[in-house]
Amino acid sequence: MTRPHTSSSESPLMVHLLLCCTFLLALAAPATTAASVPAPALTPAKQNMTWDVEYILWSPDCQQRVMIGINGKFPGPNITARAGETLSITVNNKLHTEGLVIHWHGMRQVGTPWADGTASISQCAISPGDSFTYEFVADKPGTYFYHGHFGMQRAAGLYGWLVVNATAEQDEPYRRDYDGGELRMLLSDWYHDNVYAQAAGLEQKYDHFQWVGEPQTILINGRGQYDCMLGAVTRFHRGIDRRARTCVRGKEAKLCGDEERCLRRSECGPYCPQSQCAPVVFDVEPGRTYRLRIASTTSLSALNVQVQGHDLTVVEADGNPVEPFTVPDIDIYSGESYSVLLTTNHTPTFYRSGSFWISVGCIRGHLSVSSAKQRPSSQNFKYQ
Ligand SMILES: [Cu+2]
Incomplete structure (x- = not known):
């Protein structure tokens, strides 16, 4: 490299x-x-998921826009798998006016090229109202993600984490070099x-x-x-501003919950931790x-x-x-x-x-x- x-x-x-x-x-x-992120618990050999992909109103940077979300949220669900595990993800296209595929970025798709999620290459786009089930083995430990691969749907927010952890038998050479757990930044x-x-x-x-x-x-x-x-x-x-209790949630200033501490970023905010743009x-x-x-x-x-x-x-x-x-x-x-x-x-x-x-x-x-x-x-x- x-x-x-x-x-x-x-x-x-x-x-x-x-x-x-x-x-x-x-x-x-x-x-x-x-x-x-704590060390992952042992997971079963197969994970089944069902995703509704649809337009949502969301404020990723405190300005509300139309985005493409999964199960009503942006970004999409975190997938954390253990190497060798099978992932079965049923995708329901609820976009109504456009096709849809999801690509599993970095997955090798050994034996399952049909599940690669590239429109017009490995499959026809899923028509509005239709569903498609991707099933493949997350075989190689590493840091990956998934994203829409039709038109510019990734840029509209259709993406999320796909992290594959090594098994006990697979020795990542740096496994013992960190003791504080994991942090993740999807940019x-x-x-x-x-x-x-x-x-x-x-x-x-x-x-x-x-x-x-x-x-x-x-x-x-x-x-x-x-x-x-x-x-x-x-x-x-x-x-973290422990004194402020009135924080920005979306466009409005609201009181945060009793348990919440407001987050402040320099001259912006403060934000409730639950805000979409905190x-x-x-x-x-x-x-x-x-x-x-x-x-x-x-x-x-x-x-x-x-x-x-x-x-x-x-x-x-x-x-x-x-x-x-x-x-x-x-x-x-x-x-x-x-x-x-x-x-x-x-x-x-x-x-x-x-x-x-x-x-x-x-x-x-x-x-x-x-x-x-x-x-x-x-x-x-x-x-x-
Ligand atoms: Cu990709």
Whole structure:
């Protein structure tokens, strides 16, 4: 494999990346560890699922749009399988006006090429009102995802995780190198123009290939905050604001539940944790190593991922173990996936009282002089 391009956090490139970034907060040492995925329990040899695929109204970046959801939600259900397990997924096309297929990105489909989910190649698209059952063996451990593979349905939100864990007999070489559990980041680019407008611009007979432009928001696990730039973090604007009780849920400000702590992202929010566009927070403990799975379902955007103050050791790429190597940040292109190990090796005080940002930004092919002179806004951060 090719070693990913890396860049110093002080470089002009990084300055520019920060300008188009979506940010995600990594917090330390609260009581809960809800975002950490525990070691999976043993699962039966076959999983059966039934999915209704339909249009939904959703606010992935706090702006409501029409999306394609599964069983009423976006992103689609997480699939976590054990290697060798059979997955049987019945897909009901409730889109009414368009065909549908679902592709299992990275699955080898040994003996089941008909289940690959590529329209007009391995199958005819599922007609509106019809159903189709995909059945295949998730045979190889690794970090994968699934997505719509008809028209631009993936860009409309039709995707989700497909993670295959190794069995006890299959020794992933890095299995014993992390003790903190798993964290997951499924990345995508989100455009406010709907996918039909995007497709029309690309395909129109005259003056074709008009691209919709840069995405309005980068989504992390299906969530982003439109038009929210990273700003100064002050004592009263920490990632989790325990004082605020009135939070943004969708377009409206509402009281969060008694058990909920509001989430704040710099000058945006605060958000109820249950909001569709609440910032993603990973609760971590100091002195542990986590396996962070990263995958990109973007339409076009190449992304750069950096965890403030933490190096990343790459151990898996596209379902294949790699010779571990450590980088300050990692580029990820559409369709790629990685596992990186992240060690929370700062002093425990940092994690108890402060927070670290994870930045996910678009990689661009040029720099302007003016932006290169600006300092990254993350320089304003203080741990308090
Ligand atoms: Cu794919």
